[in-house]
Amino acid sequence: MPIDVLMPALSPTMEQGKLAKWLKKEGDSVKSGDILAEIETDKATMEIEAVDEGVLAKILVDDGAENVAVNTPIAIIAAEGEDVASAAAGASSAPAPAAEPSAEPAPEPAAEPPPEAPPGSAPASPAIARSASAYDAGSEVPEGTEMVEQTVREALRDAMAEEMRREESVYVIGEEVAEYQGAYKVTQGLLQEFGARRVVDTPITEHGFTGLAVGSAFAGLRPIVEFMTFNFAMQAIDQIINSAAKTLYMSGGQLGCPIVFRGPNGAASRVAAQHSHDYAAWYSNVPGLKVVMPYTAADAKGLLKSAIRDPNPVIFLENEILYGQTFPVPKLDDFTVPIGKARIHRQGDDVTIVSFGIGMTYAVKAAEELAKEGIEAEVIDLRTIRPMDTETVIASVIKTGRCVAVEEGFPQSGVTAEIAMRIMEAAFDYLDAPVVRVTGKDVPMPYAANLEKLALPTVAEVVQAAKAVCYK
Amino acid sequence: MAAAARKSAGAASKPAKSGARRGPKNTPSFNKEEELHAYREMLLIRRFEEKSGQMYGMGLIGGFCHLYIGQEAVVVGMQMASKDGDQVITGYRDHGHMLVTGMDPKGVLAELTGRRGGYSRGKGGSMHMFSKEKHFYGGHGIVGAQVSLGTGLAFANRYRENGSVSLTYFGDGAANQGQVYESFNMAALWKLPVVYVIENNRYAMGTSVSRAAAQTDFSKRGLSFNIPGEQVDGMDVRAVREAGARAIEHARSGEGPFILEMLTYRYRGHSMSDPAKYRTKDEVTRMREEQDPIEQVRRRLLGEWSLAEDELKAIDGEIRKIVNEAADFATNDPEPDPSELWTDILL
Ligand SMILES: Cc1ncc(C[n+]2csc(CCOP(=O)(O)OP(=O)(O)O)c2C)c(N)n1
Ligand SMILES: [Mg+2]
Numbered sequence: 011m012p013i014d015v016l017m018p019a020l021s022p023t024m025e026q027g028k029l030a031k032w033l034k035k036e037g038d039s040v041k042s043g044d045i046l047a048e049i050e051t052d053k054a055t056m057e058i059e060a061v062d063e064g065v066l067a068k069i070l071v072d073d074g075a076e077n078v079a080v081n082t083p084i085a086i087i088a089a090e091g092e093d094v095a096s097a098a099a100g101a102s103s104a105p106a107p108a109a110e111p112s113a114e115p116a117p118e119p120a121a122e123p124p125p126e127a128p129p130g131s132a133p134a135s136p137a138i139a140r141s142a143s144a145y146d147a148g149s150e151v152p153e154g155t156e157m158v159e160q161t162v163r164e165a166l167r168d169a170m171a172e173e174m175r176r177e178e179s180v181y182v183i184g185e186e187v188a189e190y191q192g193a194y195k196v197t198q199g200l201l202q203e204f205g206a207r208r209v210v211d212t213p214i215t216e217h218g219f220t221g222l223a224v225g226s227a228f229a230g231l232r233p234i235v236e237f238m239t240f241n242f243a244m245q246a247i248d249q250i251i252n253s254a255a256k257t258l259y260m261s262g263g264q265l266g267c268p269i270v271f272r273g274p275n276g277a278a279s280r281v282a283a284q285h286s287h288d289y290a291a292w293y294s295n296v297p298g299l300k301v302v303m304p305y306t307a308a309d310a311k312g313l314l315k316s317a318i319r320d321p322n323p324v325i326f327l328e329n330e331i332l333y334g335q336t337f338p339v340p341k342l343d344d345f346t347v348p349i350g351k352a353r354i355h356r357q358g359d360d361v362t363i364v365s366f367g368i369g370m371t372y373a374v375k376a377a378e379e380l381a382k383e384g385i386e387a388e389v390i391d392l393r394t395i396r397p398m399d400t401e402t403v404i405a406s407v408i409k410t411g412r413c414v415a416v417e418e419g420f421p422q423s424g425v426t427a428e429i430a431m432r433i434m435e436a437a438f439d440y441l442d443a444p445v446v447r448v449t450g451k452d453v454p455m456p457y458a459a460n461l462e463k464l465a466l467p468t469v470a471e472v473v474q475a476a477k478a479v480c481y482k
Numbered sequence: 483m484a485a486a487a488r489k490s491a492g493a494a495s496k497p498a499k500s501g502a503r504r505g506p507k508n509t510p511s512f513n514k515e516e517e518l519h520a521y522r523e524m525l526l527i528r529r530f531e532e533k534s535g536q537m538y539g540m541g542l543i544g545g546f547c548h549l550y551i552g553q554e555a556v557v558v559g560m561q562m563a564s565k566d567g568d569q570v571i572t573g574y575r576d577h578g579h580m581l582v583t584g585m586d587p588k589g590v591l592a593e594l595t596g597r598r599g600g601y602s603r604g605k606g607g608s609m610h611m612f613s614k615e616k617h618f619y620g621g622h623g624i625v626g627a628q629v630s631l632g633t634g635l636a637f638a639n640r641y642r643e644n645g646s647v648s649l650t651y652f653g654d655g656a657a658n659q660g661q662v663y664e665s666f667n668m669a670a671l672w673k674l675p676v677v678y679v680i681e682n683n684r685y686a687m688g689t690s691v692s693r694a695a696a697q698t699d700f701s702k703r704g705l706s707f708n709i710p711g712e713q714v715d716g717m718d719v720r721a722v723r724e725a726g727a728r729a730i731e732h733a734r735s736g737e738g739p740f741i742l743e744m745l746t747y748r749y750r751g752h753s754m755s756d757p758a759k760y761r762t763k764d765e766v767t768r769m770r771e772e773q774d775p776i777e778q779v780r781r782r783l784l785g786e787w788s789l790a791e792d793e794l795k796a797i798d799g800e801i802r803k804i805v806n807e808a809a810d811f812a813t814n815d816p817e818p819d820p821s822e823l824w825t826d827i828l829l
Contacts, residue, residue, distance in 0.1 A: 016539065016540060017539075018536075018538070018539025018540070019538070019539055019540070019541050020539070020754060020755050021754070021755035022544050022545060022755075024755075042528075042529075042532055043532070043551075043749070043770065053755075053757075054755075054757035054759075055757055056751075056757045058539075059532075059535070059750075061532045061533065061535070061536045080539075080541060081540055081541065179641075181641070207641065212668065213664075213667055213668065213671070215664040215667065215668065217630065217660060217661040217664055218630050218633070218661050218663075218664025218665050218667070218668060219630075219664070219668065220630070221627060221629070221630020221631050221633070221634060221661055221665070222630050222631075222633045222634040222637055222665065222668060223634060223637075224630075224631060224634060225571075225619070225630065225631035225632060225633060225634020225635050225637070225638070226634040226635070226637045226638040226641070227634070228619055228631065228634070228635070229569070229619075229634070229635050229638035229639075230638065231637075231638050231641060248624060248627065249627060249630060249631075252623070252624050252627065253622070253624075253627055253631060257610075257612070257620070258826050258827070258828070258829065259605055259826045259827055260602055260605055260606040260610040260612075260621075261601075261602050261605075261606060261610070261611070261612040261620070261826075262600070262601065262602035262603030262604075262605050262606065262826060263603070263825065263826035264601075264602070264612050264613070264614055265612045265614065265619070265620070266829045297827050298827055298828065300828070321829035322828045322829055
């Protein structure tokens with residue numbers, strides 16, 4: 011069957027072009043790869059190569075023709091063994107199937123109703139308000155469970171050790187995690203128990219070891235990547251986002267990435283701007299990631315165990331100041347906390363205060379202050395930022411009608427901005443006052459003690475905000 | 483580019499196995515089955531890529547589409563040297579790599595057209611495809627990312643002691659990325675079973691190697707980590723297989739990484755919309771006429787191995803049939819269901 015040569019599209023946006031020059035003439039034999047003609051677009055001159063073998067039977071569009079639409083037949087090639095004359099005569103009336111330019115490019119998706127977002131994957135909608143119910147974190151610990159006092163640091167270490175005992179493919183990798191026992195001593199004792207094969211000290215090479223860990227997760231291992239602090243993960247953020255978060259989608263569900271990225275995040279104490287960044291908002295912007303930021307030792311332990319078992323990439327944001335704080339932790343053989351569920355830290359009816367991670371320290375103290383003045387705040391610890399437990403927040407806001415959101419991160423496009431938006435989307439009618447946020451100031455973190463204090467949120471600011479939304 | 487394989491200074495490579503038959507210029511020979519196998523595999527890639535180019539021209543394929551035409555001997559020779567279970571990972575110029583691992587041309591081409599039967603269900607496109615079953619780990623759009631990822635595949639091999647080797651491919655342009663050297667360091671430090679295959683096709687988009695690289699001999703790029711390296715005539719599939727076999731053996735036996743710089747050439751533009759004004763037509767023509775990897779095998783099959791033209795024609799016919807069937811499938815397969823928008827984000 012004779013073959014039509016079509017005017018090709020040379021870029022996704024090209025619609026037409028000029029047929030500048032034929033380099034073969036009628037009667038010439040052509041083979042794959044031979045250059046047939048040159049065409050010009052508004053951007054460039056390009057060559058058209060033959061894809062088929064045969065004889066150039068007829069040229070349909072002459073040299074110099076302008077505005078030749080993409081997919082117009084421009085020549086006919088008689089396939090080997092075909093009669094050139096009849097090919098030249100017949101082809102354009104009966105084009106080969108491959109030449110059919112409008113080759114039925116499959117059903118129009120637009121014709122169908124837009125797909126509904128699955129619940130939980132999208133921002134809140136007013137529909138949530140009607141059915142919103144708060145998650146009961148109390149059910150995570152069976153009644154009568156013995157509690158032991160532990161630091162966040164110890165809880166994190168225990169979580170890793172328990173999961174490493176449970177599953178052989180779990181390993182820890184990062185700078186100073188093994189022999190030095192962790193830059194912040196979170197991996198204390200792991201090398202001694204699990205050996206150098208599973209507790210891997212790396213060179214200072216964030217981009218490289220993150221990519222390496224992601225690759226090993228594609229191959230089925232379950233790495234826990236410790237960043238000495240999350241500031242240094244910026245060197246590796248391409249591998250976290252482009253490789254770890256997106257590959258499941260880009261592989262049509264074939265290649266999951268079971269990996270945990272963990273380490274201290276946000277302001278520590280007097281370490282200035284480069285060592286103080288809070289990345290909660292950054293990572294929470296990315297579909298394909300889960301983002302966890304615990305406050306208490308119990309949540310740190312239960313959530314880290316869940317993160318290690320999770321088949322998805324989980325960003326686990328710790329905090330250096332919280333490492334040394336002590337909380338009661340349930341004494342259970344296998345205590346886990348589900349990712350994506352908030353915890354009501356304190357109940358109250360007058361105003362909802364939502365926070366997470368170290369932001370909770372301001373929220374909790376503010377609630378105590380407010381109580382002295384007769385304002386009962388409900389304090390919600392989000393615990394997970396992505397996926398966010400909007401329902402628990404909404405259920406509380408429906409009850410109180412007022413909300414203050416608190417974070418240490420920057421205000422613009424911050425997590426608290428997201429919380430406010432979700433409340434507006436789902437519970438606008440229930441609000442008795444606009445949502446107010448208390449955040450870190452919109453400045454790089456300064457070094458001087460007084461300036462650093464000024465840059466961070468304060469309990470007083472939270473108290474003031476809560477009073478403001480209560481009109482007191 | 484030298485036509486014959488050159489060994490780079492300082493590379494601690496072992497001599498070729500003795501007893502192997504050597505062709506002219508001291509190139510190792512193939513037996514007839516090997517020549518035929520290489521011919522088929524390379525031709526499949528060539529015809530597949532030509533078809534992809536054509537379908538791009540028809541608007542059936544969108545976005546970026548990077549063809550492998552000219553470089554076929556590299557993946558075919560390497561695959562002939564590898565074992566089942568060895569992983570392959572590369573960048574966005576990945577169609578050839580997928581075909582040699584045995585991935586179905588229909589699924590690959592349907593991914594190029596963004597259809598539901600594509601390897602990534604239409605969600606990845608030309609640059610992002612994977613097949614766990616065939617040990618193909620992508621298909622990555624970020625220049626250089628695959629080097630750390632491929633090193634991680636090797637890390638997993640060593641962790642599990644499964645005896646597999648990671649074949650990690652990247653371009654001369656990618657070889658200038660920092661994470662490549664971070665990976666080299668770790669791979670050498672931990673003796674990971676990885677072979678780094680640098681496909682030096684002389685250009686990174688429009689930038690020639692000499693305009694981008696202070697050290698243009700990429701086989702030496704591992705010297706400061708004591709990683710042995712070798713330059714290989716990447717247009718001669720026999721030279722590739724021979725060097726590949728030694729490099730893979732080195733990695734598999736626990737001696738750590740190996741670098742193979744494949745001296746190769748891409749005939750087409752960087753991607754479909756590249757007019758390739760940064761090089762002369764003459765340069766391209768000369769490479770095609772004098773060094774074409776498929777033509778080299780074809781000449782040997784007709785000469786040394788006395789095959790008849792008709793026998794090769796029959797192979798050509800079979801390959802065209804495979805490619806045309808793939809094209810039909812990729813053209814007629816429906817687009818993904820709209821519900822696919824929301825799937826495969828998390829497990
Ligand atoms: C990190 C990054 N920077 C830039 C690009 C854009 N880009 C895509 S391919 C390419 C050239 C790469 O050349 P080379 O590594 O030699 O591979 P080749 O295309 O020759 O196969 C560039 C700059 C990219 N995809 N990723
Ligand atoms: Mg290149």
